[in-house]
Amino acid sequence: MTKITVKFLLTFCFLAILNQAEAKDYTVKNAQEITALQLAAGDKVIMKSGDWKNQNILFKGNGTEKLPIVLIAEKSGEVLLSGNSTLKIEGSYLIIDGLAFADGYSEKEAVITFSKNSNNCRVTNTSIINYNHPDKTFDYKWVSVFGEHNRVDHCAFSGKKHQGTLLVVWLSDKPNYSEIDHNYFGPRPDLGVNGGEIIRIGTSEWSMYDSFAKVENNIFDNCNGETEIISIKSGHNLISNNLFYECVGTVTFRHGNNSEVSNNYFIGNHVKNTGGIRIIGENQNVHNNYLQGLTGTDLRAAISIMNALDKSPLNGYWQVKNPNISNNLIIDCKEAVVIGSGKSNLRIMPPTGLILEDNIIIDSKKLIVFNEELLDGEIKNNKVKGAQLQNGFEILKPDLVKSSGIFQIKGKERVPFWLKDIIGPNWKVFPREIIIK
Template sequence: MVTLWCTGAASGASSPHSVRVTSLAALQSAVDAAKPGDEVLLADGVYNAGTAVTIRRSGTATAPITVSAEHIGRARITGSTGFAFSGASYVVLRGFQLRHGGSLQVPPGSTHIQLTRNDVQLTGAGNWFTVSGDDAQVDHNIFHDRTSQGVFLQILGPANDMAKRVWVHHNYFYNHAFAGANGGESIRLGLSDHQSYSANAILEYNLFEKANGDIEAISVKSSDNIVRYNTIRDSRGYIVLRHGNRSVVEGNLLFDSGIRFHGNDHRIVNNYVANTGGRDIVFGSGDEADSGPTSKLHDRPDRDTVAFNTLLGSGDLVHGDGGKFDPKDCVLADNIMVGTSGSAVAMPTGSIVKYQGNIVWGTAPGSIPTGGYRSVDPKLTKDAAGLFRLTSGSPAINASVGSYPYAAKDFDLQARVGVFDIGADEYVASGVTRIPLTTNDVGPNSA
C-alpha cells in the first residue's frame, strides 16, 4: 500500500512529496519514482527481504532523497538482505532496525550518502557496513552484539584509491565479542594495499564499549585522517594507526584502552589515557624502515609527535614495542605521565626521540633522559566525571617547552593561552569541562 501526500508548494507546482508505504515491494516502487526532496517512509513493522531494496535515484545537495522508517527504530528489516545503492547520490537512509543477512555497501560512484539513526545487528558473516563512496556520512547509529569475525564499519574505496571525506560521528559501537586473533575491529579505515592513498576521513564523537573483537577498535590503514573526541571504555581495542601517514589522533578519552601507531608524520595530541591494564601509548614496532604501498608489515614510526597528552596507568605509559627498526626522529613533549608501577617511557635502545617538557610522577622515568622531564607532582584532582585535571597550583601551568601550535585546543576544546599548560588539560578556573561520552550522546535516539 502507498499513501502519497504533498508537503509544499501551491497546486500544480512541482514540490517534494512524502510517500508512506507498508510493504517492501511498495518501498522499492516509491524509491524508483523518488525525486529530489522526496521522503519515502516505511510503516512500523517487520519486513522479510529476499531481494535488496535498491536505491538508484539521486537527490541534490539542498534536496536529498530520504528513505526512512516512519518512526525511528520501529521498521525492522529481516531476511537475507537489506538495502543496496547503485549510482545514487544525495540520499539519506534513516531510522531502520537492520537484522538481515548480507551487508550494506555504499559502492564507489554513490556519493553523499548519509546512513543515520539505524540500529544495526546483521546476521551474516563479513563486514556489516562498507562505505566506498565519497562524501558519505555515518552518524547516530548503533552497531552492536557481534560474535563473528568481521568489522562493524569499513571505509574503503575503489581498488586504486580511498573513499574521500567520509565523516563518522555520534555512533555507538557496542559489544564486539569475536574471540579470534584478528579481524574484529569496530572501524577499519582502509586496507594495507590502500595505505598510501589519502582518505581525509574524520572519525569523531563516537562511543566504543566492549570493543573486544580485535586489539584494534579503530584501525587506520590509509593516510591523512583525523580521529578525535571519541570515548573508548571497557575495551581491549586501541586506536591504531596501522598503516599510512600524516594522521591526527586528538582529544580522545580512553579508559583501559590506548593508542598505537606506525608510519610517518602523525600527531598524537591532547588525548587523555587512563589504562590500568596495559600500555597507554605505543610507538609501534617496525618490521621495515618504510612500507611500500602494498606492504602488510609494520612500518617504523618516523617524525611522529606525541605531545600534550595526560597518561595515567599502572604499566609502562609510553612503550617502544621492540621491533627491528626503532622509532626515528620522533618527539615526546609536554605530556603528563603519572603511574603506579612500570616506567614512564620504555623505548628500545637506538630510538631517535626528542624529549622535552614532560612531567613524570609516581613511576620510574625509564628510558627518558634527564633533560626530557621533571619529576614533580602535577597536582591533579578528579572531577565529577572521573577525569583527573590540573589544579590552580600545578607546576604544569604555563610550563610547556617548544612550539606546537597544532595543540592549541586542549581536550575540553578550550583555547590554550600564552605558554601552554603541560598535558591534555589547559587550566581555566571557570572553564567549560568536557565529560566522557555516554549512550545519551550517541546512537539513534540521541540529540
C-alpha cells in the same frame, strides 16, 4: 543591486519553491515498491512500521544539498529489517533514517552499503544489533562505505560475533572524506583471529592514498574483537574525541601516513589487556588524549611506538618516522610509553625522529620502556608523578582536579562529550552508564 541580479534571484527562489512544491511523499511496505519509484529531489519515502523480512532494499536517486531524498521509518525503530535483509544506497544526497536491523544476517553483501557511485549520503538514527550468521567464520561487513562525503551518525552497532570488520571505509584514487560520528559501538567478543576490528579505514593495498576520513564523538564499549579497535590503513585521517571504554585493543596507525589521533578518552578500569594507541608509519600525530587504567603492555601499552621491517611490503610494518606525541594525560597505566614495541628478529628498524613532549604521566608502573635507543628524537618538558624521574621529565606541578569523573588540569576542565551529546539513535538508549574506577 541591478535589475538583472534581482531578476536572477527571483527566478532562483521561484524554482526552489517550485521544486519543493513538486516533492512527493510515498508510503511503502516492501523493497519492491521502493525499487519501482522514480525519485526526485525533495521526495520522501516512508516505510510502514512492521517486520520487513528478507528485504533487499536498493535506495537510489539524486537529491540536492537543499532537497535531499529521504527514506524514513514511519516510526523510528519500528521498521524491523530481519531475515536476510540488506540496504544498498546509490546516488547523491540520500538520507536513511530510523531503521533497525535485527533477528537475521546477511548471506553475502554488507548489511548496509554505500555504493561506489554514492556521494553526500547519510545513514542516521539506525541500528544493527546481533545480526550474526550462524557460522562465526562467515565474513561480511555490517557497513561498507564506498563513495565520497558519506556519513554514518547517531547509529548503534552491537553484538557482532562473526568474522569481518564491522564498518569499513573503502578507498579509491580520490579522498573519500567519510564521517563516522556520534555512534554507539557496543560489545564485540574476541574472535580469536584477525578480522575483528570495529572500524577499518582503507586496506594495505590502498594505504599510500589519502582518505581524509573523520571518526569523532563515538563510544566504543567493550569492543574486544581483536588487537585493533580502529585500524587506520590510509593517509590524513582524524580520530578525535571518542571514548574507548574497557576495550581490549588499540587504536592503530596500521598503514599509511599523516593521520591524527587526538582528544580521545581511553578508560581501561584495569581490565586485562586494555590498550591505547599504537603507532606505525610516518608523521603520525598523537595529542591531547586521556588514558587511564590501561593494563596492556608492549603492543597494547598506553602509547606503543613500534619497530618495523626492513624494506617492508605494503602489508607489513613500515618504519615509524617523525611521530609527534604531546599533551597526553596518562594515569595509572601499566606501561605508559614503549619505544620499539614488537621488536623481533624481523622487526629490526627502530623509530626515528620521535618528539615526546608536554605529556603528563601519573602513577604508571613503567614510565618509558626502551626496547630501542632513541634515534634523532627528543623527550622534553614532560611531567611525572608517582614514578622515578627520567631524562626529559620533571616533577608535576600543575594542580589536577577530578571533574566530570576524570582527572583534568585545573583551569582547563572540559565536559566529556558523552555527558552532553546524544550518542546513538534517539528512539532508544543504547550506551550504558560510564563508570570510571
